Amino acid sequence: xxxxxxxxxxxxxxxxxxxxxxxxxxxxxxxxxxxxxxxxxxxxxxxxxxxxxxxxxxxxxxxxxxxxxxxxxxxxxxxxxxxxxxxxxxxxxxxxxx
Numbered sequence: 489x490x491x492x493x494x495x496x497x498x499x500x501x502x503x504x505x506x507x508x509x510x511x512x513x514x515x516x517x518x519x520x521x522x523x524x525x526x527x528x529x530x531x532x533x534x535x536x537x538x539x540x541x542x543x544x545x546x547x548x549x550x551x552x553x554x555x556x557x558x559x560x561x562x563x564x565x566x567x568x569x570x571x572x573x574x575x576x577x578x579x580x581x582x583x584x585x586x
Contacts, residue, residue, distance in 0.1 A: 495583045496557075497548045498528040508574040518573045523580030526561035533558050 501524075508517055525547070532543035544554035568575040 494549060495581050496525040496528070497546065497585045498524055498582045499546075499584075499586045500528055500531050501584065502527065502577050505577040506574065507568070507577075509572045512572065514574065519576050520564050520568050520573050521579065522561060522564050522575055522577045524577065524582045525580040526557055526564065527577055528582075529554060529558040530561045530565070 508514060528547060529543065532538045532546060533540065536543075538546075540554050540558070541551045544551045547554060549557075565575070567573060
């Protein structure tokens with residue numbers, strides 16, 4: 489039986505939670521779901537430039553888990569950008585702090 493998912497601490501909440509390619513009707517697009525913890529991991533690693541160990545501590549998770557989350561997020565974002573898919577930001581086992 490897998491371990492239960494720990495609640496991840498996040499500090500950001502996006503103003504926009506949906507991004508799609510311009511000029512393509514929404515009903516013709518495939519959606520990719522980016523969770524709030526994946527967005528937070530990308531924010532900490534890429535926007536803030538934090539090391540994985542420090543970012544993991546901020547989120548209350550292990551460095552290995554942080555690495556897995558940020559890798560998953562990068563794949564989803566690349567898929568959306570390169571294959572013209574919509575990106576929906578929602579969900580995940582998160583707790584808003586700060």
